[in-house]
Amino acid sequence: MQAMTCYRLGMLNQLTITITDDETGDECEHKVPGMWAICSHCEGNGASSAYLGAFTQSERAEWDPEEWQGYMAGRYDRRCSACNGSGKVLVPDTQDAATAELVATWEAQEQRRAEWDAEDAAVYRMESGGY
Numbered sequence: 001m002q003a004m005t006c007y008r009l010g011m012l013n014q015l016t017i018t019i020t021d022d023e024t025g026d027e028c029e030h031k032v033p034g035m036w037a038i039c040s041h042c043e044g045n046g047a048s049s050a051y052l053g054a055f056t057q058s059e060r061a062e063w064d065p066e067e068w069q070g071y072m073a074g075r076y077d078r079r080c081s082a083c084n085g086s087g088k089v090l091v092p093d094t095q096d097a098a099t100a101e102l103v104a105t106w107e108a109q110e111q112r113r114a115e116w117d118a119e120d121a122a123v124y125r126m127e128s129g130g131y
């Protein structure tokens with residue numbers, strides 16, 4: 001059996017993506033160059049009150065004006081879990097063709113996994129009574 005060759009780049013902003021070989025099930029970690037992007041969850045704020053959800057007009061009317069001011073001032077913001085409060089996330093920089101190919105493979109794999117997970121969840125719901 002031949003060992004898989006992994007890319008090892010000495011980049012400062014690099015991130016690791018794990019690609020599983022469909023045939024052997026071997027996992028190979030690839031270091032790919034990364035670039036910083038604004039976090040789409042908190043839009044770069046690092047904190048968000050999105051967990052509270054959106055308010056309807058009548059719900060908003062129930063708020064105490066002082067509480068509402070606090071809300072607007074970010075008093076109820078929580079640290080964004082997607083970027084750990086930094087407001088930015090490292091995403092693969094796919095300018096390089098080899099990296100773009102790796103990332104495309106990885107994204108397709110992640111997509112498949114997400115579909116499997118969704119199927120598993122659906123089966124689980126069916127088995128536990130269904131709804």
Ligand SMILES: [Zn+2]
Binds near residue numbers: 041042046086
């Ligand atoms: Zn964020």
